[in-house]
Amino acid sequence: MLLDTLIFDPSPCGFPKPRVPLLPTGLDGLALNTAQPWAPTSHFRHFARGRYALREAYRLSGIGPGSTLLAPAYHCRTMLDPALALGGNVLLYPLHTNLSPNLAALDALINQSPAPVKALLATHFFGIAQDFAALAAWCIERGITLIEDGSHAFFCEHHRPAGIGGHGEFVVSSPYKFLPSPDGGLLYARDAGRLKSLSTRAPAVVNELRGMHFAWSKAAEQRNNRAALAPAHLDAELAAIAAARHSAAIDRHELAGTSADYRPDHEGYTALRFSRMLYRHPDIDSIAQRRRDHYRQWAMATMNLPYCRPLYPELPEGCIPYMFPLIIDNPEPHFTRLKQLGVPIFRWDSSAVSGCATASDYRLHLLHLPCHQSLTGRDMDWMIAAITKVGAGETAHNYS
Ligand SMILES: Cc1ncc(COP(=O)(O)O)c(C=O)c1O
Numbered sequence: 182m183l184l185d186t187l188i189f190d191p192s193p194c195g196f197p198k199p200r201v202p203l204l205p206t207g208l209d210g211l212a213l214n215t216a217q218p219w220a221p222t223s224h225f226r227h228f229a230r231g232r233y234a235l236r237e238a239y240r241l242s243g244i245g246p247g248s249t250l251l252a253p254a255y256h257c258r259t260m261l262d263p264a265l266a267l268g269g270n271v272l273l274y275p276l277h278t279n280l281s282p283n284l285a286a287l288d289a290l291i292n293q294s295p296a297p298v299k300a301l302l303a304t305h306f307f308g309i310a311q312d313f314a315a316l317a318a319w320c321i322e323r324g325i326t327l328i329e330d331g332s333h334a335f336f337c338e339h340h341r342p343a344g345i346g347g348h349g350e351f352v353v354s355s356p357y358k359f360l361p362s363p364d365g366g367l368l369y370a371r372d373a374g375r376l377k378s379l380s381t382r383a384p385a386v387v388n389e390l391r392g393m394h395f396a397w398s399k400a401a402e403q404r405n406n407r408a409a410l411a412p413a414h415l416d417a418e419l420a421a422i423a424a425a426r427h428s429a430a431i432d433r434h435e436l437a438g439t440s441a442d443y444r445p446d447h448e449g450y451t452a453l454r455f456s457r458m459l460y461r462h463p464d465i466d467s468i469a470q471r472r473r474d475h476y477r478q479w480a481m482a483t484m485n486l487p488y489c490r491p492l493y494p495e496l497p498e499g500c501i502p503y504m505f506p507l508i509i510d511n512p513e514p515h516f517t518r519l520k521q522l523g524v525p526i527f528r529w530d531s532s533a534v535s536g537c538a539t540a541s542d543y544r545l546h547l548l549h550l551p552c553h554q555s556l557t558g559r560d561m562d563w564m565i566a567a568i569t570k571v572g573a574g575e576t577a578h579n580y581s
Pocket residue numbers: 230231232233257259260304330332333354355365366
């Protein structure tokens with residue numbers, strides 16, 4: 182199936198690499214002690230990324246030719262890729278502005294489906310637990326498998342965040358977003374019997390070595406980049422950006438299948454042994470504390486800025502956030518300037534089109550900013566100064 186997709190291509194802009202890492206690095210968040218799993222290991226399978234764990238969850242739920250997956254209208258393409266790779270249809274369900282599913286719209290959607298709906302993906306965006314009780318009841322009534330997407334939650338063999346993983350028949354997560362591991366995707370099945378027929382392959386030793394090298398070089402790169410972070414230089418840097426001519430990004434419609442981020446040749450491979458060794462040593466309390474502190478710093482710093490606002494100003498108790506979601510009024514020029522400065526930002530600006538107003542608004546207006554445990558005070562000060570200054574004064578901006 183091909184989906185009407187909006188592709189945002191920033192390549193003409195020549196954005197520099199982020200000057201602060203988007204994900205944890207080094208040994209940050211690791212402890213010497215070995216943690217105990219909260220469920221027998223027969224309930225878990227490890228993969229190279231969450232997207233390949235999703236593939237197995239979709240497949241085991243019956244997604245393939247002649248079936249449909251319901252997925253959130255606000256998404257990154259790797260959430261849909263595995264269903265498309267399996268030959269299934271994808272229908273997007275709308276979300277409220279707080280990113281909770283619009284339950285009232287679901288029945289109409291299954292009536293429109295060209296094929297029976299076999300599975301529904303429900304996402305705990307940014308690590309904030311959503312209450313999926315009513316959604317789970319809706320799925321059970323219709324014989325649809327609920328898959329909880331815990332890719333933004335610190336859901337792993339050794340930690341189960343409050344409110345996450347209690348409703349889905351399957352839960353999928355991405356441990357590499359919380360621990361400094363080179364890869365990692367986790368599949369949890371409430372009924373371990375569903376995983377009995379699922380076998381995985383071990384990556385080659387050379388990939389283990391590449392993984393270790395990747396982890397080491399990321400940490401070294403971060404040390405070097407950090408030395409050049411100076412809030413005092415931001416005014417001059419912004420003035421230089423404003424004075425220069427920049428090519429604009431290309432935003433285009435395309436009928437698209439799987440994205441380049443989905444590699445069929447990576448399907449079925451387990452996470453690296455090196456990554457799985459790191460997963461056994463999480464320092465959960467320090468990860469939670471540091472991420473929550475950084476999130477609060479972001480919220481305080483952006484709450485009263487004129488051009489942006491936090492999507493969730495308050496963190497629920499016990500929540501370990503993945504990123505800090507910030508809504509900006511004017512992607513142009515503010516997103517572009519932040520990227521030109523090298524501020525680390527994720528944005529789901531390439532995604533399949535739906536009639537959901539929230540998804541269409543957030544595609545270009547919702548920024549995902551890092552709050553992970555590897556950030557230092559200096560990193561936070563620099564990023565916050567950049568966000569504050571970028572919106573403070575409008576200077577001339579040239580686009581060719
Ligand atoms: C909400 C969500 N679900 C699933 C995925 C796929 O996870 P992974 O990057 O581990 O393949 C992503 C990608 O980052 C995601 O943001």
